[in-house]
Amino acid sequence: MKKIQVFTDGSCLGNPGRGGWASILRYGKHTKELFGSEAHTTNNRMELTAAIRAFAALNEPCEVEITTDSQYVKNGVEKWMANWKRNGWKTSEKKPVLNQDLWVALDAALARHTVKWVWTKGHADHADNNRCDELARTAAEQQSSSS
Numbered sequence: 001m002k003k004i005q006v007f008t009d010g011s012c013l014g015n016p017g018r019g020g021w022a023s024i025l026r027y028g029k030h031t032k033e034l035f036g037s038e039a040h041t042t043n044n045r046m047e048l049t050a051a052i053r054a055f056a057a058l059n060e061p062c063e064v065e066i067t068t069d070s071q072y073v074k075n076g077v078e079k080w081m082a083n084w085k086r087n088g089w090k091t092s093e094k095k096p097v098l099n100q101d102l103w104v105a106l107d108a109a110l111a112r113h114t115v116k117w118v119w120t121k122g123h124a125d126h127a128d129n130n131r132c133d134e135l136a137r138t139a140a141e142q143q144s145s146s147s
Contacts, residue, residue: 001114002027006054006066008073009122009132010046011140019046020140022132023054032057035135036145046136047073048102055109063114069122069129073106078117081107 005026012019019041025032034053038046047070054066068074081103084090089097089104097103120126123133139145 002060002062004058004062004064006051006064007128007132008047008050008054008066008068008070009129009136010043010048010050010070011133011136012041012043012046013137013140016040016042018140018143019043020136020138021046021050021053022135022139023050023057024128024132025054025057033131033135034146035139037139037143039143042099044070044072045099045102046140048099048106050132050136052102052105052109055106055113058113061112061114065116065118067118067120067126067129069120069126069133071119074117074119076103077106077110077115 007024010019010021018037018039020035020037022035034057051066051073084097084103089100091097120129122129
């Protein structure tokens with residue numbers, strides 16, 4: 001099974017506002033940068049979209065180490081999603097899960113892969129996280145996409 005490193009970030013100019021997402025995928029000597037934007041969204045939606053789009057770019061099941069600065073995404077997958085699914089995508093307060101469409105898509109994308117989640121502090125000294133932040137912010141500002 002291929003071992004892939006993934007780095008993701010989301011950006012939002014205003015929250016809600018113009019948003020951007022970015023992912024960097026690394027396999028051996030190969031690096032692929034993905035990014036895109038939405039006209040009216042939130043930071044959390046862009047963080048989720050970055051992860052979804054990264055997994056969508058993988059053509060076969062892989063062993064993935066994904067690094068994010070989003071506690072929302074990491075905790076969502078590792079701590080909350082199993083209960084949300086069991087409760088029909090409702091929170092412990094019986095309210096609908098926010099961004100359910102993206103959580104469902106991420107859950108489906110994860111099913112094919114062996115995934116390890118890693119958190120890094122945002123806007124710090126992690127070069128790949130900083131590059132994702134730059135790509136996501138630029139996509140939000142310019143409303144552009146690599147796809």
